[in-house]
Each structure stands twice: as structure tokens, then as C-alpha cells.
Amino acid sequence: MRRRTGRLRTAAAAALFALGATLLAPPPTAAAAAAPQDANDYCQGQCGDILPPGATGNATLVEILGNKLFGTHPEHSTDQLAPYGALASGYQSLTDDTLGSFFNDASFGVPADQAGKVTTPRNDVTITRDKKTGVPHIKGTTRYGTEFGAGYAAGQDRLWLMDLFRHIGRGELTSFAGGALANQGLEQQFWPQAPYTEDDLQAQVERIRDTNGERGKLAMQDAQAYVDGINAYREQSKNGRYFPGEYVLTGHVDAITNAGEIKPFKLTDLIALASVVGGLFGNGGGGEVPSALALLSAQQKYGVEKGTEVWESFRERDDPEAAKTLHDGSSFPYAVKPAKAKGVALPDRGSVTPEPLVFDRTGAATVKSGTQPRDPVKAPKKYKKLEGLFKDGVLPKGSFDPTQHRGMSNALLVSGKHTASGHPVAVFGPQTGYFAPQLLMLQEIQGPGISARGASFAGVGMYVQLGRGQDYSWSATSAGQDITDTFAVELCNADGSTPTKDSASYRYRGACVPMEKLERTNSWKPTIADPTAAGSYRMQVFRTKYGTVTHRATLDGKPVAYTAQRSTYRHEADSIIGFQMLNDPSYVRDAKSFQQAAEHIGYAFNWFYADSRDIAYYNSGLNPVRNPDVDPSLPVKADDAYEWKDYDPETNTTEYTPSAQHPQSVNQDYYISWNNKQAKDYDSAGYGNGSVHRGNLLDDRVRALTKDGGVTRASLTRAMSEAAVTDLRGEDVLPELLRVVNSEPVTDPKLKTAVQQLEAWRKDGAQRRETAAGSHTYTHPDAVRLMDAWWPLMTEAVFKPGLGGDLYDALRANLGIDESPSAGHGPTGAHAGSAFQYGWWSYADKDLRAVLGDKVAGPLSRQYCGNGELSACRDTLLTTLQQASGKTAEQVYPGDDSCKAGDQWCADAIIHRTVGGLTHATISWQNRPTYQQVVEFPAHR
Template sequence: MPRPIRTAAAACSAALILLAGVGTALARDYAGTALNIIPSGQWGGFGAPPQADRQARLYDGLTPLFDRVTPRDLTTYFKPETFGTKGQCPCKAERVPRRGVRIVRDRENVPHITGRNRLDLDWAAGWVLAQDRALLLSLGRYPARFAALDTPGVDAFGLVTSLKRVTVTEQADSIIDREQTAALMARGSEGRALLRDIDEYVKGINARLRFDRSLEKPWTRVDVYAINALAGQIFGQGGGDEARRSMLLDGLRRKLGADAGRRVWNDLAEQLDDDTPTTISKRFPYARIPSRAPGSAVIDNGSLNAGAEAAVATASRAHRNMSNFLILSGRRSTNGHPLFVAGPQIGYFYPGLTLEMDLRAPGIQARGAAMPGGAGNLLIGRGEDFAWSLTSAGSDTNDQFVETLCGGSDTKYLFRGRCRAMGSVNAGTIAGQGAIRYRTTVHGPVLGYAGVGGRRVAISFQRSSRGKDVLWQIMFRRMTNGTVTGLRSFRAAAATSPFTFNVGYADDRDIAMYSTGLLPLRDPRVDPRLPTIGTGQYEWRGFLAARHHPQVANPSSGALINWNNKPAAGFSSSDADWSQGSTQRVTLLREGIAKREKHDLASVTSAMNAAATQDLRVAGPLLAGLHNVLAGSQAPSPRSQRMADLLNAWRASGSSRLDRDLDGKIDVGAAPAIVDALYPRLADAVLTPVLGADLDRQLSELEGTTNSTASGFTGGRINYLDKDLRTLTGTRFRSPFATRFCGGGDLATCRAAIWRAFEETGAALALTQGSEDPAQWTSDATAERIRFLPGLMQTTIRYTNRPSGIQQVITFTGHRKERR
């Protein structure tokens, strides 16, 4: 907590000191409306103060409004994101040991920082970070090293949230420092400027640690580098799950035969499905599948050793995809200017993973959410006349390579005609696990060992952004410094990111999106869905040029809507993402926007807020497809028919899981409990006849057993069910499956299987609910209330699937004179 100035005389004296050399006036604010919310709040100490949950309660207040948000509600349930403190007091000036820096805290504890220059802001951002997120920094700095190194089998973020004690080695720090500093130096003057920012930022962190008499070791560049790598591991990469998915292919070929097994696997992979919703309609081809792929390998099913299995599962599990943006052009707006409702969904934590800052220095005026490791830059936010936000794109930045072992050794491998010794890294120790050591090849860390055609091989992991994580900050540096002044400079800034995100942008006239990342150009003899043979013949051939990345400005539709759906038509899904199919939750946002031609900020927020509590399994096309399959048939029991009727009635009422009256039960009654229990059985009923029980379980390990609140309504095999069932009743798709799953394509057989799933679900629910009558059943809302991990703040809020790192609600009505 800041130390307040206690008397009027002291306040006046301190203000004179603070203002000495700080004469920077507020820049003109071109926003007509600028609001935001960060549910985790600004406070972040070990003992959460009573006011720590104020923003969480505002955030929760919007949820029950569903699609009825009014302009007045915006100013009730969001807070100002204007520059300076006007209308945001009572405020407190804060003493800092650096002349030329002024920090004033508003009523939400947000720091408004003024400096004489950029380096002052860097220092002050470090000071504030250590003040407001000291606990998070202490928990995260050492586990983050494992993310920077891609340490096999280690879930770095899981170590943070589990509060596990970690120590790291000099070797680990040396590797990270060498690689990341070299990457900055290679960027020339901009890289060197960012390095100066980092060094000043570290000084600010350490100044605050000394002020607080902290026992923490002083921060270094490596801490900043590693924290950026951790953020990238969680949100900014994709792919790297080829080995497990190729094992499924091997299993299918053994069960069904080579051709039939390959056809089923192609259907399941959903690598390029022209029926999936995209944000950009123009085609941006990437990562096509060759007719022959001699550069790819298929892992023998079940041959991954236990360590490798855990390592590849951990790498895939690290990716989080929950963010969204709704950006409308002036043509679709009642005020004639773009509307911007956007934010990243990074989970719910206390201390929060983001914190807010308002930054001002000559030539710099920006406000928004910063992140640990941000080096004085804002992650998501706004300048004088523009705003930006991110959603995880999950594009294919990672690959697994099959290393040919030689010399009868597990530590020698063949590369470009000669046997090489693997490297060795001692990364550190984890309490309860001991020392963390692993081998490396030219491609990266060795995840473990497996078989290919009965021959033992090593599996290594290559990530395009490894050793370049800190370059992510260049985009945010340009945004924060105000050097982004229009479409061209926005695209140029976004193109610098090594991590893969969809970046949304709006000013007073233009809207745009650019999908970022170092996207490998693979050898044309490699199938991007399978592991690559690592002998040196099939290496990456550079990276996708900026002009070929999915991007658009001012689309004819007047809308840019993204909820981690595929960015553009023709753009390949990563090998780890088999969920970009015929249904995706972004359709819920689209439906809300489609309700009217012209919107204001309240109606755009309504579309977002309604979708945040809707159940995709019911609101999307799946339930309609299921209804059509069952139409004209007789349910095996009145109970099953009543269950089906309740689901259809829920769809008609809006498909929301709201608990408005906070009685602990979802308002609509039994239907949510029915779909939760029915869905996994339904998926098995559709897929198991083709896959068999063992391969269905294997697919479920890759894609999840259910599509639900727990998964944010992603994955869970929903696309297979949706397309297969709708195909069965006559829907024609642009990318049809070659396989008929449910009932082998026979409608009567499929119906019988689905009704059996209803019967089994009904029997199970009758036992747990204590009644045979579905009308008497209830759905538990308390179980899915959101809790702030790891439990230091006890407040809980209603279930909602909306941005949590920050959500901005903004429209601009003017612009600086210069525009590029």
C-alpha cells in the first residue's frame, strides 16, 4: 500500500518536491468515452485489504444484465480510463526517492505517473510494480526461467499458482541472458533503447524492494526476460503437440487400415475447415499439407515414455485461449466513430496478473494494463487517440522433431551427416521434485523417447520465439510511446511480435486487426501436423513475411469480432488446435452484433455480456442438429423426452447459465445440469463406434471430454458432433467429413445411440438429484462461481466468460494532426 502524506502542510511540501522538474501537461484526450475494468483490482499484497475486491464487485454487477446493458450501466459497472485524476479522487500523492517522478493514486489505487522523460516512467513503472505486485514477483520470477528455457515437463505457471519453492542455476541464467540480450542487440537502436528501459525498470523495482526492506534478491535483466517468456508460454504460442497426435494416427491406421485410418484422422485434425468462423474473410494461405510428406514421422502408438508423455501434455496444456474483442466501424456506430469493447481473458487471480498505470511524459500519454516484465510499457491500453487489445491466436509456432539416435546411445543423434552429442542443462530444483535436468539438440530440449516403426528415437521441441521473448515488448513500447498514429504504424508495430496474437486496433476513423507471431516456413515435404524428421534435411526455411500474415483494415462488414477463433480463411490451424471447426463460441458474439445495424457502446457491451454466460452446446448449432436427428422418433421414456424438451426450452430462453438472484441455483432450472451430464455421453455415443473405446479415450485426452464452463466452451470434441449430426440430416458443408460417425451414417442407428445417452444421463441424474422428475432437478450455480486463485482473496463472483486482464469500452471522436 502507498504511504499517504498525512497533513495538509506535508502534502503541500511534498507536492512541491514532486513537481520540481515535472511540468508535463496532460495531452489532449480524443476519447468520447473511455472506461475499463480489471476485476483483480490494483491491490496485490499478501493480506488483501477490504477494498481489494471493489473492481471484482463492479465486474460481477454487469453479469446479470445479460443483453440489457444501458449507457448508464457502463458508468456504473466500469470505471474511468481517462488521463489524469479528474473525477477519480479522493487521491493521494506518494513519496518516491527519484526527483522528477510524480505518482498520485486515485480512489481505486491506480497510479497516475508523471516523469520528465521515458526513463523516469520506466523507473516509476518498476517502483509501482514492486509495490503493488511484490508477492506475485516473488512467486513468479524463478519459475519463469523454466518457461524461457522450455524445460520439459515443467508447467511454469502451475508452479506460480501452487506456491511451490523453486531455485535456479547460474547455467540457466547465463543461457537466458545470452540469448535474450543478443536478440535485443540484433534489433539495432530500438533494441538498445528497450534494453535501457529494462535496466531502468529493474532499478525502480530494486529501489522499492530496498524501501520495503525486502529480503528478495535484487532483480536483474534475466527476471524481466523470463517473465516475458512465461507470458508467451501461457498465451502467445501454438502447436508442438505433433507426437501425441501422430500416435492417434498410428492407432487409427492399425484399427481401421491405412486409408480409412488416415481419412478419420484428417477429419479429426480440422486443420483447414472452410466451415469454421473467421474474423477476416479474405484468404491468407499458410501451412498447406503436401500430398507426400517424406520429411514427417509417425510415432508408434503408446511408445512415448512416461517422461515424454508428461512433457508434451504439459506443453500443450500451457496455452490459454479465452480473450475477445468486438470492434465496429463508424458506419455501424450511432456516433459515426468506431466502437471498441475488448480485453484479454487471462484467468482470475489475486494478486492480479495485470495492473493499471496512467503514464505521462513529454510526447507520451497512455493508460491501460501493464504486466510484470513490461519495462514501462502497457500490455493493453489506449493512447490519446487510439486503443489496442489482444486475443491469443494459437498459430503454429512450435514443432516437435524426431531425432535419429546413433552409436547405440540415447545421448547422440544424427544431424547433417554426423553424430552429435546432446547438450545438457541443469535448470534448477523444484521443491518435492528435486533437480531439473534435461538434454538438448540443435532443435531444442529433448522431451523424451519414443518409437518410429519400432526404432527408438528422441523427441525434441523447437519454438520459434525461444531466445527472443523480450522482443514482444517492442510492439508495446511503440504503442505506449505514441509512435503508433494510424494504420500503417499500427501494422508495423504489431509485426514485431514473436508471439502469436490477434491484435485489434481502433481510432476515430479506422479499425484493424493483425495476427502476429514468428510463423515458421516449413519444408514443403513436411506435414505440419506430424513430427519432423530431425536429420537436417527438413529444417525451417525462415518465417512468414509480414504482408502474408492475416490482417485487415475497415472491412466491408464494419465489424471485427474475435474470440480466439481462426483469424482468416485459408489459414491453417496448429497441430495442437483441433477445435477450429463448424461451431465456435465467436458465433454468440456475432449474433449479438447482428441484432442491429447500428450500435452504441452499451449495445456492443450487451452482446459481449450476453455471450459470456451462454452455453455454446445449447445456444450454438449443436442442439438444433441434435433436435433434427431426433425429430419424428419416439423417446424411450417420458423422462428422456422431458429432458430433451427442457433443453429446447432453455435454448429458446437464451441459453444463459445466470444465477441472478444468488440463490445458488442457475435460474433456468434443470437444463444446465442435464447438458453437463449428457454431453460427454453424447460425444462417446457418436465417436466410439468408429474409434473404439481406447482411441476415443485417446482423442479425449487431446481434446477434452466436455465443452463447458470449465473449458470456456472450447474443445471437448464439439465440432465433430456438430458437423456429423447436421450432415446426417442434410446440412451441406464446404469441408465435409469423409467419415460418418454417428450410427455409421444410418439415421435410425444414430437416434438409438443418442436416446441411450439420454437414458443413461437421466438414470444418473435421478440418483444424484433424488427425483425421477426432471422438472424437479436443479443446476448448481455455486460450484461454478469464479474464485480468485490461489485463494488469498476470498471474494467469489458469478460465472462469466469475459475479459479479465482488462476490459476497455472506448470510442474516439478526434485525432492528432499527424497520421501515418
């Protein structure tokens, strides 16, 4: 093996020599001149942030090969990974003075002794990168120059990533980057959500420009300048041969002759990018068909009345025990259950079929599972010496699973009344996953009407989207409230013949109208990065005036199509106005103006704000006004009476709930958010907002801090960090499990040992934390293994007998039972960091407390564990614990491409998913925002 590796390295080194210096790093740039820090910075050194793995996200071919062969990295491409990862074990001794070991100084400007490289792409803008992190600080003297500089810096740091995502948004990734399964999965995930034509994309550009007054015109001018900056870097890097090496690996540019093209960017690319970002993080609702199937299954087992009660208890629409961001009792009714629902469109049992997406598979596209056949011989002969280095492609199998981003992000804010300084403290950020390069990029933008530092999604970074202004900071969490409904449209045939489920016309306001068929045909050939055999396939989506078709069924024997109607459809980029306001120091001056800016963001987000005086919260989103008799949790008949109020299908606009009806607050004692319920009576659309939610991990800790008073940046960061390494099941459900188990003495020696291990772990905080930094061993490894093995066994044994197999499976289709860090089958997938967002923790907690005789507000409709008998429940728990204790580490942690079987630490660990040619080191698990700020403003304008 060693000699073979050596031969491979020698061959690759020879290949590098043959390529010559064609793709070296960009020409050296001058050191920045000494400059004082910005006088408009009111944080006075008390703002910090971090975003791993590093600022640099582009790599030339030489740098990519160096990474593959020798583990080297371009400067600043991975330097934030170590301090970010170190917090998992270093938080316990954290003080305000040591925050700088884990977070970077987020002050405006670059101190003279930290000024690094400087680029001047135009005479009206300068991009200065600090020595420590390489973050671009963009300073312009004109508005156009400032935005041009932002685009140029984006090209420097994320050109390849932006190109990938504009193709993902158009459903054309495989044609661009190869036919690997990961690529197919990406375009099949995103394009059906926003299957836009070029006319659709251009219409969004024009709508923003023409319907938002001066701000709309300015936004599109800024966007054009941003695109111009990207294109300037694109052209210069191509001519100078320092463009990202992935263009060579995917066959777009010849490394030796430089022949080929990196296609120019245009405004519609930004719309395509925005549609991907919106689909990832700002969506909400939908899923009414699986929910309806669960209801039907419950009604079939228990009868209509009792079955509906069972379903409602698992739905937990407005659970009184749910952790809420607004915990002061304020009510914001939205998407509430009507007293008697009308227009419900439950399908006939057994009639539902998902709408097919993929057709006409040829070649490698015919493979539907497993590893695709590869033929390295077909790779271009002049690159044959590189054979084997890119056997997994630029986007390896499993590198990026979009379903892992159905929520995420967290926020902790404490009012100045409860802090040591008297000024608010905030620790917050988006939990956007871990990628190489990162989907977000850090930047500071200073120019006429713009003054901000923070993170922006690559390709739509003309403004900072999450970060800080001169005397305030803001962040967001995914809210997930219901902005997507499912309608049942009656199918018909234009010729009057009897329709079937396959019919391509539907009834709209009395007329039989054809569906619009949208298609994408993708084909690919072998490349260096993806020597997959050539293949092609076609994607097809039908669009109606009630949205895109997702399922077909019969309703009372008549064929129908179920469609998904999303309020942000065709409006993903409209939110640019809100972000423009957040970056404008003349607009945002206090909590109220911040909330007014957030109103202009159509995505379903929870927005948080802190300055030296106030903390504030606002829930954004285009919340449609519905008929009050409609149940938003279930499919609705496509009838005039049940449409959104004043709905216009040509523009996908409707009447939206006014801002006063959105959850909001200023100066509550504290705020927490981890994708939990926003407020009383506000329906977050999905299942699982009950008595146990990962939001409790934050709420319990911040409430205790606030009660004690004297909160500091360090103490609030410690609270976040402790929650980030805590097993939610171990903290909030294990106590009840052990109470049941210990209701009688445990006599079996093996079980007694297991119970003692779990009890010791619980008393020690139920954490998944290393014994010491770098030890790769947890403090209670056996208890963690027991919990991971026991939970799925216990959950099935408790609930499946009472629910029956069909209903149990139908409910699991709406909410997975487990999402521990190593549960690769869960919504986030393996090695993703984010965990414990989705699971049956609340159901188990309520059921166990009921069996124990505790008071349970909002209980399940019946008891499941042992049919409510404590002794029988105990027998179930002990039987499954016995089964769990018999599982080896290799069985619990079966291993994957990154970890050997039985490696508990590695099974949990965070691995950056590659969306380019570079790979990065693995770090210990922590359930924490990807980009994170720690702020405390001592002054205000």
C-alpha cells in the same frame, strides 16, 4: 466448532499483538494536488476499462492475517470484483449512460476531486492514485524517471507476485516458496518450455540491446530504470517493514527481527518473467507426437488411406464452416498441408515414451498424487499460534493450473459505417484467468516518448501491453498459429556402439554430437505458509540443436528422440520493441503504423486496433519458413532438407514469413476473435476449428448488430455479455440433438419432460444466467444439469463405437470432448471462467446434420451416430438422455474444496486462484475477458 474458531482467532490476535506494529501498511502519503485531465486525451470520457479483483496486490502480514481471520481486505485489493461480477446479470438493461456502473473511466490523468495518494520516489516522477480504484498514474519529466516510477509502482502493487514468477521462470519455485504440489506443478510446467541458463538469459538482454538499433538500446535502458524502481521500493519496504507478508510466511524474513533478505531484481529476471508470459499466452503449435499417435491409431483401424481420411476430418485443418476473424474471403496460406508430404517421422506403434522430467525425489517430493503429508509441529515455534491458518500454503493445491491458459481472450470491433456515431466501437480484452492478486496490473504511464494507459503483466510492465494511447486503443487475443515443430533426431553413441532410446547423443548434419543436459535441483523445508515435510527433487531436460527432447521412440526400428523447436525460444523478450512502439505517440498515429508496430511482436497473437476513424487487425508471430513439402501437423525427420529455411541453431533464428503473409485487415465491417480461426488457409495448429466454435457466439451477434446498424458501446457490450453467459452446446448443437430426438414423438414421460426442459431452455437463449443478481439459481437449472450430464455420455455413445476405444482415446488426447464451466477435468479446470474453447461440438454438429440429411461442408469422413441411420441415432440419443436424467445434482456437480456437492451455481462460479496470502469472494460465472476495455474515440490528433 464455533468455540474452536474463537480460540483460533484469539490465538492469532495474540500473535498479532506479539508481532507489534512490525508489518503495518506503508507510511501515509500526501493527497495529490489538483490537476486537470490530460489535454492529449482524445477519448473525451468514452473509454472505460476494468480489471478485477483490484489494483492493490501486496499485503503486509497483518493484512493477510486480517483477511484470514476476519475477511478484511487492504484498500483497493478487491473493489473491482463487484462491478465486474455484476455485468453478468446487469447487461440486459445496459445503456451508454450506465456503462460507468460496470467499467471505470479510463481517461488519462486524475481529476482534481478524484486525486488520492501520491508518491514521489524521485524528483522527476510522480505516482498519483485515484480515490476510486487506486490505479497508479505515473507521470515523469525524464524518460529514466518515468520508467523508474513504473517499476516503483509495480513494486507497490505486485512485489510478491513478481518474485514468484521470476522463480517460476527459472524452475526454482519450490526452493523459494515451499514444496506444495501446486508449486511443483508450476515449475514442472514452465521450466521445460524454456530451460535457460543464466548465460541464456543474459544473451537475450544483449541481443535486444545490440541488434535492434536505437530502439533496442532504449528498451534496455527503460528496462534497467524499471528494475531500479522495483529495487528502490523493495529496499524501502524492507527497511520500513511494510513489505508483502508472504516473505515472512515463506521464511525469507523474520517478522520480529526483520532479519532476512528480499533479493534484488535484475534484467535477467525480466527475461525469465517474459518466458513465463510467452509460454502462457503467446505460444502456438507443437503436439505433433500425440497427433501422430492419433493418425497411427486411425490407420491401424481403417487402413492407411481410409484411416488418414478419418484423421484429417477430425483435424479440421481448413474447415469451410469455421468462424473466421477475416470473413471477407481473403486467404493467407500458412502451414498448409502439402500435396504429398515428405520427411514424415511417424513412430513405430507402441514405441513412444514421454521424456521423464523429475528424478531423485526425497521426502515430500516422493508423493506423486493426493495430499502431501504435513507436519505443523515442524513450523517455527514462535509462529505456532498461527498454526492452521495456512494449512493450504501460500499457493494452495490446485490454485494455479497453467494448462488453463492455452488460448483465451476475445475482441469485438465494429466499423464506424455501422455505428450510431459514425466512429468505430470496440469491446475487447485478454482472458488471462482470475488470480489474487491478478497477473496483470493497471497503470497509466506518461513521460517523454510514452503515453498510454492499460494493463501489463506484473514484472514486465515498463510499457503498457494492452490498453489505449492518446487517440487509439489496442488489444490482443491468443492466436495459437503453428510456430513450434517436432523433429525426430536419430540417436547415436559417441563411442560408436549401438544406440538405444536412452542414448544421450544424436546425429546432427552427419556428426554424432552430445545433447546438452540442463538440470535444476530444488529442496525445501517447512514454513508457516507451507508446513509440508521437507523434500527435494531434480528436474532434467536434454537440449539439442532442434530444441528440447519431449519423447523417445523408434522409427523403422531405430531409436529417435522427438524434440520441440519453437521459433520464440530464446526470443521471448524480443517483443519489447513492438510494445515500445505501441506506447509511443509519435510512432502509432493510425491503423497502418499500429500494424507496423505489431509486426515487431514475436508472440502468436491477434492484435486489434480502434481509433475515431478506423478499426484494424494484424496477426503477429515469428512464423518460420518451412520446406513446402513438410507437413507441420506431424513430426518431421531432423534432416537438412526439412529444417526451417536458413536455420541457425546457435541463435535459434531462421527466415520468417514476411508481414504481408500474416492475416491483416483495415476496416472490415466488423472483427470478432475468441481464439478462432484467423483466415482462410491459415492453420491455427490445433484441433477444433470447425463448424461450432465459441467464436460463433460472438460472430452471430455482432453480424446481426452490424446488419441492423446504429451500434453503440452499450449494444456491443451487451452482445459480448450475452455470449459470456451462453452455453455453446445449447445454442449451436442442442437444436440438432432435439431435431433427431423429435423426429418421432417421445412417449416416455420422464424423457418427454427432459426434452421439454431442454427445448424451453434453448428457446430462452440456452444461458447459464441467474434468475436475479445474487440468487445463485439459474433460470433453467434442470436443463443446464441435463446438458452437463448428457453431453459426455452422448459424445462417447455416438463416436466411440465407430472409432473404437483406442482411436477415440487417441483423439481425446488431442482435443477434450467437453469444457463446460463446471467441468474441472477440462483444459481450463474448475472455476476458471473461460469455457467452451475446446470440445467436440463441431464433430457432433457435423455428424448430426449429416444424419438429418442437411448439407454439410467439410463433413466428417463417415457418419457415426447410429452409423448414419436416423432411427438408430435417435435411440442412442434417447438412451443417453435417459441416463443423464437419472443423474442427481450431486452426481453431476460432485463438489470440491470450494463447493458442496450438488451446488450448480458454485460449480460454475469464478474463484480467484490465490498466488499470495489474500483470498477473494466468489462471483457468478461469465465467459469474458479478465481485463476489458470499452472504447469509442470521437476525435483524432
